[in-house]
Amino acid sequence: MSILYFFLYLLLVTVIGLLYMGVARKVTAHIQNRYGPPIYQPILDVLKLFGKRHTVTHGVMHSLGPVIAYTGIASTLLFLPLGNHTPLLHFKGDLFVVLYLLVVGPLGMALGAGESSNPNATIAMARALSLMLGYEIIFFMATLPVFYHYHTASIYKVIQAQGVFPHWGAIIFPISFLAALFALQGMMGEKPFEIAIAPHEIASGPMVEYGGKYLGLLQLWHAVGIIVETGLLVDIFFGPQNIIWFFIGTFIVFYVVILVNAVMPRFRIEQAVRFYWGIPLLLAILGILQVYIWR
Amino acid sequence: MAMFLLLLIIGLTGLLAFILGPIKVLRNIISLIGAIGGLLYFVFKIRPGQAYALNIKIYNVHFGTGMSALSIFFGIILLGLFLIFLIASFHEDNDGAYYMFSFFSLLGALGVLFAKDLISFFFFFETMSLFSFLIVLKGNGETSHRSAFKYVMWSAFGAYAFLLGTFLKVNYTHSVMITDISYLGGNIKLWILILLLTPFMVKTALMPFHLWAPGAYTDSKDTYTVFLSGGLSKIGVFGYFIALFNVFSQIAVLYPWLLKVFAYIGAITASLAGIYAFMQDDAKKLLAYSSISQLGYVAVGFGVYSHFSVVAALFHALGHAVFESLLFLVVAGVYYRTKTHDLRKMGGLIKKMPLSFIGLLFGIIATSGIPPTIGFPSKWLLYEAIILKNDLFLVSLVFFASITAFLYSYKLIHSIFLGKLHKEHEHIKEAPFGYGFGIVVLLIPLFVLGTNPGIVVKPIDYIVRFYLKPDLAYNLTNMTTPLGHVNFPAIGITMTLLFTLSFIIYLIFGKSYRAAQEDNYTATEWIDKDFGLHYGGEFYGFMRKAFGKPLTWSFEKILNACLKVVSFLGEIARGFYMGDARVYLFYIILFFAIIVYIMGGKL
Numbered sequence: 001m002s003i004l005y006f007f008l009y010l011l012l013v014t015v016i017g018l019l020y021m022g023v024a025r026k027v028t029a030h031i032q033n034r035y036g037p038p039i040y041q042p043i044l045d046v047l048k049l050f051g052k053r054h055t056v057t058h059g060v061m062h063s064l065g066p067v068i069a070y071t072g073i074a075s076t077l078l079f080l081p082l083g084n085h086t087p088l089l090h091f092k093g094d095l096f097v098v099l100y101l102l103v104v105g106p107l108g109m110a111l112g113a114g115e116s117s118n119p120n121a122t123i124a125m126a127r128a129l130s131l132m133l134g135y136e137i138i139f140f141m142a143t144l145p146v147f148y149h150y151h152t153a154s155i156y157k158v159i160q161a162q163g164v165f166p167h168w169g170a171i172i173f174p175i176s177f178l179a180a181l182f183a184l185q186g187m188m189g190e191k192p193f194e195i196a197i198a199p200h201e202i203a204s205g206p207m208v209e210y211g212g213k214y215l216g217l218l219q220l221w222h223a224v225g226i227i228v229e230t231g232l233l234v235d236i237f238f239g240p241q242n243i244i245w246f247f248i249g250t251f252i253v254f255y256v257v258i259l260v261n262a263v264m265p266r267f268r269i270e271q272a273v274r275f276y277w278g279i280p281l282l283l284a285i286l287g288i289l290q291v292y293i294w295r
Numbered sequence: 296m297a298m299f300l301l302l303l304i305i306g307l308t309g310l311l312a313f314i315l316g317p318i319k320v321l322r323n324i325i326s327l328i329g330a331i332g333g334l335l336y337f338v339f340k341i342r343p344g345q346a347y348a349l350n351i352k353i354y355n356v357h358f359g360t361g362m363s364a365l366s367i368f369f370g371i372i373l374l375g376l377f378l379i380f381l382i383a384s385f386h387e388d389n390d391g392a393y394y395m396f397s398f399f400s401l402l403g404a405l406g407v408l409f410a411k412d413l414i415s416f417f418f419f420f421e422t423m424s425l426f427s428f429l430i431v432l433k434g435n436g437e438t439s440h441r442s443a444f445k446y447v448m449w450s451a452f453g454a455y456a457f458l459l460g461t462f463l464k465v466n467y468t469h470s471v472m473i474t475d476i477s478y479l480g481g482n483i484k485l486w487i488l489i490l491l492l493t494p495f496m497v498k499t500a501l502m503p504f505h506l507w508a509p510g511a512y513t514d515s516k517d518t519y520t521v522f523l524s525g526g527l528s529k530i531g532v533f534g535y536f537i538a539l540f541n542v543f544s545q546i547a548v549l550y551p552w553l554l555k556v557f558a559y560i561g562a563i564t565a566s567l568a569g570i571y572a573f574m575q576d577d578a579k580k581l582l583a584y585s586s587i588s589q590l591g592y593v594a595v596g597f598g599v600y601s602h603f604s605v606v607a608a609l610f611h612a613l614g615h616a617v618f619e620s621l622l623f624l625v626v627a628g629v630y631y632r633t634k635t636h637d638l639r640k641m642g643g644l645i646k647k648m649p650l651s652f653i654g655l656l657f658g659i660i661a662t663s664g665i666p667p668t669i670g671f672p673s674k675w676l677l678y679e680a681i682i683l684k685n686d687l688f689l690v691s692l693v694f695f696a697s698i699t700a701f702l703y704s705y706k707l708i709h710s711i712f713l714g715k716l717h718k719e720h721e722h723i724k725e726a727p728f729g730y731g732f733g734i735v736v737l738l739i740p741l742f743v744l745g746t747n748p749g750i751v752v753k754p755i756d757y758i759v760r761f762y763l764k765p766d767l768a769y770n771l772t773n774m775t776t777p778l779g780h781v782n783f784p785a786i787g788i789t790m791t792l793l794f795t796l797s798f799i800i801y802l803i804f805g806k807s808y809r810a811a812q813e814d815n816y817t818a819t820e821w822i823d824k825d826f827g828l829h830y831g832g833e834f835y836g837f838m839r840k841a842f843g844k845p846l847t848w849s850f851e852k853i854l855n856a857c858l859k860v861v862s863f864l865g866e867i868a869r870g871f872y873m874g875d876a877r878v879y880l881f882y883i884i885l886f887f888a889i890i891v892y893i894m895g896g897k898l
Contacts, residue, residue: 050804057807058815061645061652061713067801071794078789094779096675097786100665103701104790107665110705111656114713117643118815122709122830129702130838136698141691148687153679153779208816213804217797270841288687 006078010224013077016247017223018042023251024258031262046219055212058116065112066210066217072104073224080231081156083246095153098232099140105221106132109206116209124205127269128189128196134276135186135193141284142180143236145173145291155235162239170237176287177237182280184253186272187229190261195269230254297340298360298409302402304333309398316391323385326394330381334374343367360415364758366408368609369533372616373408373526377401379736380522383624383729386631387518393433397519400426404530412471413461413491417454420494420530424450427515427527434514442510449507453494460490464542473537477545485550488543495538498531499590502564506851512583513636517627520579521733524586525620531590532612535597536605540762547600555686558598562692565591569699573706573835574846578626578636581703582619585662588696589615595693596677602759603767603776604680609755610748611673617744618661618670621737622707625655628726628734629711638706642829643716647723652712654734659704661741664697667787669741672748672774676767679778706834715829746784747771 022039029036057063079094079101106128113121146169147153150161162169170177186193197205210218230250234241238249267275308329315322343364380397403423410416428450432443464487465471467479476484493504500508512520539546546554565588572584589611596608628651629644630636645652661668674697681690725731744751749771756765768775772784822828839846871882 052805055805055807056810056814058810059646063801063807067794067797070797070800071790074793074797075786075790078793094781096678097666097781100671100674101786103663104665107660107663107701107705111708111713114705114709115645116815117713117715117828119828119830120816122714125705125709126830126834127837129705130835130841132698132701133695133838137691137695140694141687144682144687144690148682148685151778153682203816212807213801216804217801269837273838273841284691285688288691291687 010074010077013082013227014220014223015043017226018046018219020226020251020254021219021223024254024261027255027258028262031259042219042223046216049211049216049219050213052212055214056209057214058209060115062112062115062209063214065108065110065115066214066221068108068111069105069221070217070224072101072106072108073221073228075104076101076228077224080228081159081235082231083235083241083243083249084159085243085246094155095143095147098155099136102228103132105225109218109221112214113206113209118209120202120208121206124196124198124202124208128206130269131186131193131195131272134273135183138179138276138280138284139183139187141281142176142183142287145176145287146236149173149291149294155232159235159240164239168237168239173237173287173290175283175290179280179283179287180233180237181256182276182283184229184233185257185260186276188226188257190257191264192260192267193272194261194266195272198266226250226254230257297336298362301333301336301341302406302409304329304336305398305402305405308333309395309402312394312398313391316394322391322394326381326398329398330374330378334371334378337367337370337374341367341370360409361411362409364754365533365536368613368754368758369529370405370408372529372613373401373404376522376526376616376620379620379624379733380518380526383521383627383733384516384518386727386729387516389516393430393516396426396429396433397522400430400527401522404527407530408533411473413457413464413473414471416473417457417461420457421450421454423527423530424454427523430519431511431515431523434516438510439514442507442514446507446511449497449504450494453497453504456490456493460487460493463487463490473541475542475544477543477549484543485553488538488546488550488553491542492535492538495531495534496594498534499528499593500564500587501560501591501594502567502587503850505564505568505587506854508587509580509583512586513577513579517579517623517630520582521620521623521627524583524623525616528586528590529612529616532593532609535594536609539597539600544762554598554600556598558595558686558689559692561591561594561596561598562689562696563591564588564594565696566692566699569696569703570842570846573699573703574838575703576638576832576834578629578638578641578707578711579623580636581638581707582622582626585622585700585703586615586619588699589619589662591696592674592677592693595689596673596680599677599680599684599686599689600763601680601684602763602765603676604684605759605763606752606755606767607673607676607680609759610676610751613744613751614661614669614673617737617740618658618668621654621658621734621741622662624730624733624737625651625658625726626711628730631726631730632723633720638710638834639829639832640717641711641720642714642831643712644720644723645712646716647720648712648725650731650734651726652708654738655708655712657738657741659708661745663700663704666745667742667783667790668745669748671745671786672752672781672783675781676774676776679776683777702835710829710831710834714831717829742787746787748774748783 019039021042025041026036026039076098079098110125113125146158150158152158189196207215207218227250230253233253234246234249241249308326312322312326315325341362343362400423403419403426406419407416407423410419428443428447431439431446464476467483468476476487497504512524515523568584568588568591572581572588575581575584592611593608596604596611633641635641657668661670664670664674678690681693749769752769766777773782
């Protein structure tokens with residue numbers, strides 16, 4: 001029974017993630033004065049990709065890369081509470097587990113993309129990892145005050161401790177929340193931090209040699225990744241929500257991200273990293289100082 | 296007596312290996328028997344609490360040796376790694392002296408673990424430094440002489456500081472034994488502590504004292520680096536423990552700021568060395584900086600000075616011994632086949648050396664601290680310990696350091712094993728048995744201790760519990776701190792199950808066929824087969840722009856500036872002694888003239 005539950009859980013999040021991707025395409029199209037594909041288009045894309053009979057591979061690691069990437073993000077999902085809902089695998093000390101499991105996905109993708117021996121893919125991975133020096137530290141520093149304030153390292157406990165509307169983390173720690181929003185834009189890899197994908201420059205980066213079922217798995221990875229990354233922000237900064245409000249919350253955050261994405265040009269990699277070490281870092285430090293002064 | 300017998304076994308094996316030098320097979324068998332015998336003897340015969348006092352009364356000085364649980368912990372790491380190094384080293388072209396030196400450096404390191412007084416501690420520490428210096432000197436690099444010289448100079452700097460500290464301690468406490476000095480009045484105890492800590496900071500390459508490490512690690516023979524980085528640096532960690540707990544047990548009460556400074560130095564070391572690591576183009580230099588970076592975490596653990604931060608530090612020291620040795624071993628195996636350390640000249644070796652690839656893959660996963668490997672429990676404990684000490688900036692700095700680990704890890708694995716296979720490497724085979732053996736052996740603790748950290752946390756906890764108030768609850772697979780709780784195998788099992796699931800998805804849909812490595816997207820550009828498409832050099836070149844000028848700063852430049860000042864002053868001083876008799880005559884006359892002037896003509 002629990003195995004069935006687990007499959008439904010994974011399926012639900014994957015489908016919702018794919019729908020979010022569809023919404024993103026639609027919204028971007030409307031902003032650019034186009035009509036855009038239907039919202040369910042990414043689902044059709046994934047089905048088509050998995051339906052391909054022959055796929056090119058460059059070796060064992062190249063094939064396993066997307067598999068590891070999906071493994072990593074799906075494991076993260078199981079440790080992340082969806083709102084008020086207890087996560088399927090629940091420890092109290094799971095912030096660091098989630099942060100480290102989040103990296104498994106990019107690492108798997110990096111290994112797979114690396115074996116394709118296409119320089120575009122490797123350049124993209126080098127950029128993606130360098131960008132982590134920017135956003136990952138900002139995101140970590142922005143969430144620290146919340147965890148420190150409630151004296152726990154558990155995401156679930158932080159959700160419970162926040163309480164209803166006026167006692168949300170985002171309202172108690174507005175500066176940190178702002179820094180986390182900056183970090184989220186980079187974490188999702190949307191413009192102006194779309195440096196790793198950069199279709200016009202390095203041919204979709206890591207995906208350049210992937211097709212068929214590999215690309216399908218990577219799409220699923222991206223879909224779950226959207227929910228996990230926005231969900232982490234919602235969990236930490238928006239208090240206890242039931243699962244419907246949780247998805248509405250992630251949708252709102254995602255909507256903000258794609259609105260910024262639609263109107264922004266792309267940074268160069270060193271500009272992006274430097275940007276993160278400027279104002280967002282200052283905001284994150286101010287957030288930490290706030291919690292120190294508060295105590 | 297058991298300890299002396301062990302040292303005797305190690306020493307005699309070294310001598311025999313030297314005498315039998317030219318007869319290669321016999322020498323290898325003898326040294327193998329000696330190392331295995333030493334390990335077995337250590338595991339089965341030596342117990343904590345065994346002590347022996349050598350009552351040679353020279354000016355009322357007693358010499359003593361003894362075993363503590365901590366010595367056994369580090370002793371097993373040392374002897375195990377030495378065995379792995381030895382088996383791999385048989386593939387290299389070494390002479391008898393090389394084996395003698397390596398056995399003697401092991402002897403010195405074990406002696407340090409046994410010593411209970413500062414004089415024999417110093418003696419064994421110097422034995423270790425001297426013989427490891429001689430091995431670096433025998434290295435294969437062109438710059439090995441310079442690196443060895445640097446290594447021995449820094450070791451000597453540490454050793455003299457230690458000796459000075461010992462004399463000060465003897466002067467004030469009238470005892471050479473390792474005893475508490477925190478009851479001494481005034482600030483002298485602080486100076487003694489800092490002086491005694493210096494050689495260990497040099498040995499673990501903490502930041503202002505790290506300058507010897509990249510050179511020595513790069514230029515020593517590849518297999519010995521496994522022992523030098525994984526094994527001998529642990530003596531520094533052992534020394535931290537001795538200095539901070541046995542010599543100065545009240546440091547948290549008397550000088551909390553010193554601990555804070557120590558922790559921040561460790562965190563800065565971890566971050567900066569991580570940044571330097573991903574800018575290197577030489578595999579061993581990259582790993583050298585990675586090693587420095589990882590030992591920075593250990594210093595942070597000691598600096599935070601709570602029960603489970605010290606547990607984390609010791610666990611991380613063990614983890615460092617496992618994964619850093621694994622990485623160095625793989626790189627050694629790759630060098631054996633390709634004869635290069637240059638990351639720009641390798642690539643695509645995954646198809647030729649699959650076992651080495653697996654070793655390096657899990658090595659970097661552990662280095663980055665990703666569960667379920669040995670790198671994760673210590674990092675998890677360390678983060679929680681720092682948050683409990685209310686230092687959010689320190690934890691951010693440590694987190695930054697751990698991100699740099701992802702960068703240099705990926706650079707290492709990509710440049711060696713992924714990407715395009717070079718034409719001259721098309722007929723390369725897997726690394727020989729000695730390397731493969733070490734890789735397989737090291738992979739076992741990497742996973743077993745990553746999912747069941749309780750095996751090691753239990754003995755470590757017994758050591759630390761004696762000095763600090765315990766606040767960590769644990770069993771074989773779980774750990775609970777006041778902040779949180781983790782079940783380590785659960786993470787591993789989840790990942791395995793989900794991997795199986797993803798793998799099934801991968802298997803059921805469609806077939807895949809293998810494409811040649813040239814057969815890829817090049818934006819309709821026609822690429823010749825010999826065209827170098829491997830993205831190896833300047834891997835993170837754009838980060839040079841992101842960091843800007845600070846990246847070019849280095850401690851070495853500061854030291855070179857000091858050197859310039861000293862030589863300038865020396866030049867001025869030398870100017871007085873020109874070697875010309877007339878000038879000296881002039882000085883003599885001048886001297887008398889001044890005397891006459893001062894005396895005011897009263898002569």
